[in-house]
Amino acid sequence: MNNATEKSRRKWIGYVLFGILLTLGVLYFRFPSEAVQGFLQARVEKANPQLALSLEKVSPSVTLGLKFQAPQLFLKTAPQKSIFKADRLHVRPTLLSLFRDQWTFCYSALAYNGAFKGCTSIAKEKNGAPFQTSLVLKDVPMGGDNPLKEIIGRNLEGVLNGTVTYEGRSDSLIRGTGEIDLRLSEGRMELVQPILNLDGIGFHEVLIKMTLNNRKLNLTRVALRGTNMNGTLTGVVNLNNDISRSSLNLRGTLEPFANFIKDLTDSPDTVRLIRERLKRGKITFVIRGTIGDPNFRFM
Numbered sequence: 001m002n003n004a005t006e007k008s009r010r011k012w013i014g015y016v017l018f019g020i021l022l023t024l025g026v027l028y029f030r031f032p033s034e035a036v037q038g039f040l041q042a043r044v045e046k047a048n049p050q051l052a053l054s055l056e057k058v059s060p061s062v063t064l065g066l067k068f069q070a071p072q073l074f075l076k077t078a079p080q081k082s083i084f085k086a087d088r089l090h091v092r093p094t095l096l097s098l099f100r101d102q103w104t105f106c107y108s109a110l111a112y113n114g115a116f117k118g119c120t121s122i123a124k125e126k127n128g129a130p131f132q133t134s135l136v137l138k139d140v141p142m143g144g145d146n147p148l149k150e151i152i153g154r155n156l157e158g159v160l161n162g163t164v165t166y167e168g169r170s171d172s173l174i175r176g177t178g179e180i181d182l183r184l185s186e187g188r189m190e191l192v193q194p195i196l197n198l199d200g201i202g203f204h205e206v207l208i209k210m211t212l213n214n215r216k217l218n219l220t221r222v223a224l225r226g227t228n229m230n231g232t233l234t235g236v237v238n239l240n241n242d243i244s245r246s247s248l249n250l251r252g253t254l255e256p257f258a259n260f261i262k263d264l265t266d267s268p269d270t271v272r273l274i275r276e277r278l279k280r281g282k283i284t285f286v287i288r289g290t291i292g293d294p295n296f297r298f299m
Contacts, residue, residue, distance in 0.1 A: 037055050040053060040058070041054075044073070048171070051073060051075065055068055055069070055070065055072075065090055065092025065093070066090070066092070067090050068088070068091070071089050087110045088109065088110045090107060091105050091106075092107075093106075102122060102123045104119060104120070104121040105120050107119070111140075113141050114137065114159075114160070115140070116137055118133060118135035118136055119133070120132070120133040120134075130167065131168070131169070132166070133167075134166075135163065135164040135165075137162050137164070139159055141158075142158050142159070142184065143156075143157045154189065154190040154192065155188075155190040156189050158185055158187020158206070159184070159185050160183070161183045161185075162183055164178065164179070164180050164182075165179050174215050174241065176214075178212040179209075179210070179211050179212075180212075182207075183205065183206070184203070184205070185205050185206075186203075187202070187203060188201065189206075195285075195296065196229075196256065196273070196274065197267045197270045201226050201228065201229070202227040203224055203225060206225070208221070215238060217236065219233060220234065221234065228257055229255055230254075230257075231253060231255065232253045233252035235248070235251050235287075237249075245291070246290060247289070248288055248289055248290060250288075251286050252284070253282045254283045256283070284298070
């Protein structure tokens with residue numbers, strides 16, 4: 001009797017496993033890619049009417065997630081300038097979130113010749129609900145078509161690594177809270193206006209630590225280890241809905257290397273300025289104005 005019961009149990013387990021595999025197979029080979037694309041595009045537009053999403057292909061993955069080919073997020077008013085685009089993106093829900101009051105999705109992407117991964121949690125069936133997200137960036141080149149150049153309005157080269165955490169609402173991102181910890185290595189940044197006869201600064205490393213709290217972006221630490229000089233920057237950016245109108249209240253130092261000053265033989269005015277402003281080997285400066293129209297001044 002026991003043997004018969006055990007055989008019956010095994011048989012039913014086999015039927016269940018077969019049913020699950022058959023269902024997964026049907027979902028995989030008969031996956032409604034176009035319908036899912038349309039649904040996702042509609043959800044993006046509903047969440048933010050100014051944004052649009054394009055996808056080359058959507059397919060299921062064996063981890064109960066979705067794989068996206070060539071996803072691209074852009075403003076409807078400027079479709080030629082993407083906010084984010086990737087070669088591949090993989091998104092999957094965490095199993096525990098299926099039984100809780102909020103979804104948690106983890107994702108990984110190959111984009112701009114670098115790697116991104118992170119997780120986002122958002123309340124179920126609540127439009128505009130608060131969300132939390134974390135992001136890890138690994139070996140992301142800043143040249144080429146990286147959208148960060150468009151955001152800051154200056155050419156920027158180098159390789160980016162770091163982490164970003166954020167908590168807020170999709171309909172008012174600048175009112176959220178978050179932390180940014182980044183390292184940019186072996187590159188060059190274009191300056192807003194020439195400084196010490198330079199229109200750009202080459203660097204070996206830039207370390208950036210920032211916090212966001214209700215429209216205030218606090219630069220707690222920006223440290224430059226450059227090819228011609230070292231530097232620091234701290235202060236506050238008061239964010240505006242129009243980012244270009246965000247006000248600046250920044251203060252920093254520059255520490256030119258002796259060889260750099262020595263090579264400025266054809267710029268006596270710059271050499272005189274450096275010698276007049278140097279205090280304990282450093283030059284102090286402030287940046288006021290706005291992101292769109294900054295005002296740089298030596299102290």
